[in-house]
Amino acid sequence: xxxxxxxxxxxxxxxxxxxxxxxxxxxxxxxxxxxxxxxxxxxxxxxxxxxxxxxxxxxxxxxxxxxxxxxxxxxxxxxxxxxxxxxxxxxxxxxxxxxxxxxxxxxxxxxxxxxxxxxxxxxxxxxxxxxxxxxxxxxxxxxxxxxxxxxxxxxxxxxxxxxxxxxxxxxxxxxxxxxxxxxxxxxxxxxxxxxxxxxxxxxxxxxxxxxxxxxxxxxxxxxxxxxxxxxxxxxxxxxxxxxxxxxxxxxxxxxxxxxxxxxxxxxxxxxxxxxxxxxxxxxxxxxxxxxxxxxxxxxxxxxxxxxxxxxxxxxxxxxxxxxxxxxxxxxxxxxxxxxxxxxxxxxxxxxxxxxxxxxxxxxxxxxxxxxxxxxxxxxxxxxxxxxxxxxxxxxxxxxxxxxxxxxxxxxxxxxxxxxxxxxxxxxxxxxxxxxxxxxxxxxxxxxxxxxxxxxxxxxxxxxxxxxxxxxxxxxxxxxxxxxxxxxxxxxxxxxxxxxxxxxxxxxxxxxxxxxxxxxxxxxxxxxxxxxxxxxxxxxxxxxxxxxxxxxxxxxxxxxxxxxxxxxxxxxxxxxxxxxxxxxxxxxxxxxxxxxxxxxxxxxxxxxxxxxxxxxxxxxxxxxxxxxxxxxxxxxxxxxxxxxxxxxxxxxxxxxxx
Numbered sequence: 001x002x003x004x005x006x007x008x009x010x011x012x013x014x015x016x017x018x019x020x021x022x023x024x025x026x027x028x029x030x031x032x033x034x035x036x037x038x039x040x041x042x043x044x045x046x047x048x049x050x051x052x053x054x055x056x057x058x059x060x061x062x063x064x065x066x067x068x069x070x071x072x073x074x075x076x077x078x079x080x081x082x083x084x085x086x087x088x089x090x091x092x093x094x095x096x097x098x099x100x101x102x103x104x105x106x107x108x109x110x111x112x113x114x115x116x117x118x119x120x121x122x123x124x125x126x127x128x129x130x131x132x133x134x135x136x137x138x139x140x141x142x143x144x145x146x147x148x149x150x151x152x153x154x155x156x157x158x159x160x161x162x163x164x165x166x167x168x169x170x171x172x173x174x175x176x177x178x179x180x181x182x183x184x185x186x187x188x189x190x191x192x193x194x195x196x197x198x199x200x201x202x203x204x205x206x207x208x209x210x211x212x213x214x215x216x217x218x219x220x221x222x223x224x225x226x227x228x229x230x231x232x233x234x235x236x237x238x239x240x241x242x243x244x245x246x247x248x249x250x251x252x253x254x255x256x257x258x259x260x261x262x263x264x265x266x267x268x269x270x271x272x273x274x275x276x277x278x279x280x281x282x283x284x285x286x287x288x289x290x291x292x293x294x295x296x297x298x299x300x301x302x303x304x305x306x307x308x309x310x311x312x313x314x315x316x317x318x319x320x321x322x323x324x325x326x327x328x329x330x331x332x333x334x335x336x337x338x339x340x341x342x343x344x345x346x347x348x349x350x351x352x353x354x355x356x357x358x359x360x361x362x363x364x365x366x367x368x369x370x371x372x373x374x375x376x377x378x379x380x381x382x383x384x385x386x387x388x389x390x391x392x393x394x395x396x397x398x399x400x401x402x403x404x405x406x407x408x409x410x411x412x413x414x415x416x417x418x419x420x421x422x423x424x425x426x427x428x429x430x431x432x433x434x435x436x437x438x439x440x441x442x443x444x445x446x447x448x449x450x451x452x453x454x455x456x457x458x459x460x461x462x463x464x465x466x467x468x469x470x471x472x473x474x475x476x477x478x479x480x481x482x483x484x485x486x487x488x489x490x491x492x493x494x495x496x497x498x499x500x501x502x503x504x505x506x507x508x509x510x511x512x513x514x515x516x517x518x519x520x521x522x523x524x525x526x527x528x529x530x531x532x533x534x535x536x537x538x539x540x541x542x543x544x545x546x547x548x549x550x551x552x553x554x555x556x557x558x559x560x561x562x563x564x565x566x567x568x569x570x571x572x573x574x575x576x577x578x579x580x581x582x583x584x585x586x587x588x589x590x591x592x593x594x595x596x597x598x599x600x601x602x603x604x605x606x607x608x609x610x611x612x613x614x615x616x617x618x619x620x621x622x623x624x625x626x627x628x629x630x631x632x633x634x635x636x637x638x639x640x641x642x643x644x645x646x647x648x649x650x651x652x653x654x655x656x657x
Contacts, residue, residue, distance in 0.1 A: 031118040046109035061092035061132035064177040092132030130167040179215045264304040271301035306333040322367035356394045388418030392425045404435035420450040423638040427454045448482035453640035509590040531619040538635040539618040545639030566592035566605040
């Protein structure tokens with residue numbers, strides 16, 4: 001039998017292999033609580049993209065719970081350096097390196113994350129270190145371990161789990177701090193015999209003095225679902241609620257009763273009663289982790305008020321709402337009402353204006369922050385992004401109401417990115433500026449830098465250029481100079497990642513005149529094919545940009561564009577042809593054929609979809625010499641960026657010998 005120290009040494013060795021493999025260097029090599037740890041990371045050999053900034057994050061195990069913190073990094077050539085003060089009583093620390101969002105990274109390094117126990121100033125491991133080591137390797141042991149942080153899921157041996165518990169429970173009272181994880185580990189260790197031994201384990205845990213409500217409810221859950229002892233589970237739950245009738249579990253039980261509301265009126269009545277019994281203000285004074293309850297109650301109540309046109313009570317509810325809840329109410333009700341013209345615009349504005357002001361006032365309230373999901377930094381990014389979305393709608397509403405001066409006054413409340421990132425809104429705001437008589441060139445240049453221009457905006461920018469220069473000569477050079485180097489590099493990287501060299505089966509598709517157009521006739525051309533459908537909003541949203549690209553290469557004999565309607569139903573030919581004609585697009589339209597196996601209109605697209613591992617549209621592919629050389633799905637929302645993407649592909653292929 002191996003000693004606990006041998007087991008821990010094996011864990012440390014396993015974890016440290018990742019440190020060496022991915023060139024993570026720490027100084028000191030063993031993190032010391034209370035001291036600053038120097039971190040140096042090399043992305044060489046990892047899956048992280050060259051030329052894209054690397055971000056870092058640390059995960060701390062303190063007092064038997066996990067906390068995510070940012071790890072600011074500074075680039076030093078091919079290395080990234082940072083430092084982290086290891087606060088007491090951190091028993092375990094882990095690192096990960098990524099690109100993009102911390103919550104949904106664009107890229108993670110190969111190892112994904114690295115973890116190791118800490119020591120005190122005298123070299124001793126801290127309580128929780130042994131436990132955190134096994135949880136880090138087997139995250140299913142702890143439901144509070146950030147699920148997106150580490151996807152290692154090995155089934156650790158019962159010996160390792162037992163030794164970790166033995167090490168942790170040299171002081172038996174410590175079990176009080178991690179009862180849910182303790183029971184999960186015992187279940188893994190005991191296997192089929194858990195059911196027989198669980199009553200004794202649960203009884204022993206129940207006897208612990210001053211057990212928290214959360215832990216008592218955890219025991220009730222095991223009685224109910226593992227031992228099928230509904231009577232004992234009910235007894236524990238009722239005891240908890242009776243002991244604290246306005247406490248967390250009484251609140252949770254009461255919130256469950258709202259789920260059965262059969263009408264808006266019943267939802268309003270039940271929700272108002274709930275808030276009277278469990279006032280939000282009282283909870284806020286000593287807030288627990290039950291913000292989700294008030295989020296759901298407020299959201300459902302506000303929606304019921306909105307749908308029954310009780311705008312007075314809705315606005316009376318507003319002052320107690322946090323940013324996250326206010327945002328969701330606005331998104332679901334105000335955004336929807338404006339988009340689908342469900343109410344007169346003046347009526348929508350009566351609600352939208354106080355809501356947008358409340359959002360602006362509370363954007364930094366950290367209500368998006370959640371332990372192990374959104375850090376403070378994540379929460380602020382999310383809040384800023386959501387405020388941008390709500391502002392897009394509110395300013396568009398004001399513009400339609402002719403309140404352009406008022407709309408312009410809100411512009412500085414956008415995030416720096418949000419001011420220029422949305423091409424569709426940029427065009428609306430251009431019209432707002434023109435209505436108020438404000439200068440437009442600076443705004444257009446900023447939109448060009450963000451590569452978020454519509455065809456109309458390009459025309460306006462060229463017109464401003466001609467006013468100053470006297471002619472359009474040099475406009476394309478000027479336009480290119482406005483775009484950021486970072487944006488150009490990012491786009492080029494994206495294009496290169498999606499380049500292919502795959503042979504496809506020749507095909508023939510019918511055009512509106514009923515003639516067959518054969519892919520075998522395209523041998524000497526670079527051919528861009530856009531698979532689309534009239535029901536696909538992103539597909540048709542991309543058409544203004546596609547028209548610019550078509551016009552750009554209209555006189556180039558080496559390049560051709562074809563728009564293939566696919567996955568449509570009924571009179572699909574009339575739908576496609578009618579839409580293109582109605583909108584005035586100058587496209588070479590083709591119709592996908594009928595799939596003989598399924599009867600669906602996707603004969604050609606279905607042969608290509610397996611190569612994409614997706615059947616989603618819009619899908620653009622580029623062919624050259626019978627080979628598929630490029631493929632990309634979706635639409636970024638920017639016509640100018642789409643043109644640059646396809647132009648980059650075309651010019652790369654044209655440059656090949």
